[in-house]
Structure formats: structure tokens, C-alpha cells
Amino acid sequence: xxxxxxxxxxxxxxxxxxxxxxxxxxxxxxxxxxxxxxxxxxxxxxxxxxxxxxxxxxxxxxxxxxxxxxxxxxxxxxxxxxxxxxxxxxxxxxxxxxxxxxxxxxxxxxxxxxxxxxxxxxxxxxxxxxxxxxxxxxxxxxxxxxxxxxxxxxxxxxxxxxxxxxxxxxxxxxxxxxxxxxxxxxxxxxxxxxxxxxxxxxxxxxxxxxxxxxxxxxxxxxxxxxxxxxxxxxxxxxxxxxxxxxxxxxxx
Numbered sequence: 001x002x003x004x005x006x007x008x009x010x011x012x013x014x015x016x017x018x019x020x021x022x023x024x025x026x027x028x029x030x031x032x033x034x035x036x037x038x039x040x041x042x043x044x045x046x047x048x049x050x051x052x053x054x055x056x057x058x059x060x061x062x063x064x065x066x067x068x069x070x071x072x073x074x075x076x077x078x079x080x081x082x083x084x085x086x087x088x089x090x091x092x093x094x095x096x097x098x099x100x101x102x103x104x105x106x107x108x109x110x111x112x113x114x115x116x117x118x119x120x121x122x123x124x125x126x127x128x129x130x131x132x133x134x135x136x137x138x139x140x141x142x143x144x145x146x147x148x149x150x151x152x153x154x155x156x157x158x159x160x161x162x163x164x165x166x167x168x169x170x171x172x173x174x175x176x177x178x179x180x181x182x183x184x185x186x187x188x189x190x191x192x193x194x195x196x197x198x199x200x201x202x203x204x205x206x207x208x209x210x211x212x213x214x215x216x217x218x219x220x221x222x223x224x225x226x227x228x229x230x231x232x233x234x235x236x237x238x239x240x241x242x243x244x245x246x247x248x249x250x251x252x
Contacts (some may be wrong), residue, residue: 001064001147002026002027002029003026003027003029003062003063003171003172003204004024004025004026004049004060004061004062004172004204005024005025005059005060005061005205005207006022006023006024006025006049006058006059007023007056007058007059008022008023008054008057008058008059008060009021009022009023009045009048009055009058009059009060009136010022010055010057010058010244011044011048011053011054011055011056011057012056014109017228018041018044018228019041019044019045019048019055019225019228020228020229021047021057021058021229021230022041022058022225022228022229022230024223024233026172026204026206027153027204028171028204029198029202029203029204030205030220030221031194031195031198031204031205031207031218031219031220032204032205032206032207032219032220032221032222032223033206033207033208033209033215033219033221033222033223033236034206034207034208034223034225035208035209035210035212035215035222035223035224035225036223036224036226036231037226037248040225040226040227040228041225041227041228041229042208042225043085043176043208044206044228045166045225046082046174046176048060048073048080049067049080049082049174050072050075050076050080050145050174050250051070051071051072051074051075052072054068054069055068060160061169062075062078062079062080063078063079063171065078067080074136076170076243078171079169079170079171079172080100080170080171080172080173080174081165081166081168081170081172081173081174082165082173082174082175082176083158083162083165083174083175083176083178084161084176085176085177085180085208087157087158087161088161089149089150089157089160089161089164089172090149091147091148091149091150091198092148092150093118093148093149094145094146094147094148094149095136095141095145095146095147095148095149095160095235096129096132096133096136096146098149098163098164099132099135099136099160099163099164099167100128100129100132100164100167101164102164102167102168103131103132103167105210108129116213125242131167132145132167133145135163135166135167136163138163138166138193138196138197138200138249139156139159139160139162139163139193141156141159141163142162142195144156154181154182154186155182155183155186155189155190156177158179158180158181158182158190159190159193162175162178162193162197166197166203168203169201170203171204172203172204172205172206173203173204173205173206174198174205174206174207174208175194175205175206175207175208175209176208177192177210178207178209178212179209179210179211179214187211187213187214190214191214191217191218194218195218207219212240215236215240216236216237216240219233219236220236220238221233221234221235221239222228222235222236222239222240223233223239224239224242225247229247231244231245231248232244232245
């Protein structure tokens with residue numbers, strides 16, 4: 001059984017179908033791409049998968065768990081984490097504390113323990129500091145751990161958002177245009193980092209991206225959306241060479 005299985009998913013806004021009869025099955029450990037022109041419905045799919053929107057039709061299951069009707073926090077606990085096209089960090093918090101915010105989803109000490117600084121509080125805080133540093137080291141961010149997130153270079157802010165998402169220990173990580181705004185060197189570094197985190201953390205990744213070099217370099221399979229419907233799906237090289245995709249997406 002696929003880790004993520006979506007069947008006949010659909011949603012309309014004011015009578016306009018933003019996503020129509022969308023189907024996708026992603027196997028555990030896959031690095032899967034979701035591409036298409038602006039306005040094709042890609043981010044809407046992410047919003048459906050994470051509970052921001054509820055579908056009008058269709059089913060969504062993660063590792064056999066029904067996601068339809070669940071709130072975003074519950075879906076996160078089920079094992080889906082995401083990043084956003086527009087960076088959403090706590091910019092006045094330190095790099096380390098941005099990651100610790102996500103780790104607090106699994107906090108084990110009580111409110112009283114934190115108020116009175118009981119041993120359970122210090123033990124858990126120590127464990128969270130160690131875990132956050134371990135995650136930051138994957139991105140080479142540990143040297144910035146005490147800096148404000150706002151003071152990081154743009155590319156590092158992108159990586160910090162991914163690091164924070166990883167801290168929730170997801171089964172499926174949704175990356176929404178992670179290379180947006182990056183220069184070619186940063187994109188090349190990101191490509192290798194995404195492969196590394198897939199292998200190191202044993203997670204599955206679904207990626208929205210417009211950088212075709214990055215998509216071709218890391219995605220094993222692709223689905224192409226156009227006007228909310230599937231245009232093509234399959235092995236990456238075959239999809240990118242599909243005449244329909246070239247015409248509708250690449251504009252050639």
C-alpha cells in the first residue's frame with residue numbers, strides 16, 4: 001500500500017473547480033514532484049493534504065489513516081509536515097528556537113514543571129536542544145543557532161524552514177517551491193540537501209517546484225497539473241518529454 005493515497009480529490013471555490021478528480025499514490029521513501037503552470041492548483045493540493053481546506057469530493061489516506069475532515073494540527077500529528085512558498089519563520093526567535101517550537105509538539109513536561117523549573121523541565125529542554133542541533137547540523141545551520149532567524153541569508157532561511165518541518169518527525173514532507181528566490185549555487189546545494197534528508201530521516205517527500213533542473217535532478221516521478229486536472233503522470237524523464245507537458249507548461 002502506498003504511503004499517501006489520494007483518489008478523486010476535488011474542491012471548488014465559487015463554482016470554479018480549483019482541483020478536479022486529482023489522484024496520486026506515493027510510495028514510502030519516494031521523492032515525488034508536483035509541477036504545473038502558475039494557478040494550476042498545486043498549492044491548493046497541499047492545502048487539502050494539510051487540512052487548510054476540506055475537499056468537496058474524494059479521499060486522502062496517509063499510511064492507511066483517513067485525513068479527510070481532520071484539522072491541520074491533527075494531520076501534522078498523523079505525519080505530514082510542510083513548508084511554504086513564502087517563508088514563515090519566527091524571525092525574532094533564534095535559529096535554535098525556531099526548531100524547538102516544532103519539537104514542543106511532543107513536549108513531555110507539565111506547565112507546573114516549566115513554571116517551577118522542575119527536573120523534568122530541564123531534562124526535556126536539554127533533549128530538545130540536542131535534537132534541534134542534530135537537525136541544524138544536517139543543513140550546516142548549527143553555527144547560526146543563536147542568531148535571529150531574520151538575520152540569516154535568504155537561502156539559509158529556506159533551509160531553516162525545512163529543518164523546522166523535519167522536527168515534527170513527519171512521514172511525508174511537503175516542500176512548496178523550496179528553491180524560490182535562490183541563486184544557482186544555493187539551488188545546487190539544496191538539491192543535495194533534499195536527497196540527504198530523505199535518506200537520513202527515512203521520509204517521503206512531495207515537492208512543488210518551478211526549477212526544472214532541480215525537479216529533473218531529484219524527483220523520481222512527477223504529476224503535472226493544468227487548470228486543476230492531471231495533465232501527465234509517471235517517470236520524471238518521460239513526463240518532462242511529454243509533448244502535452246512541453247506545450248502547456250514549458251511553453252514550447
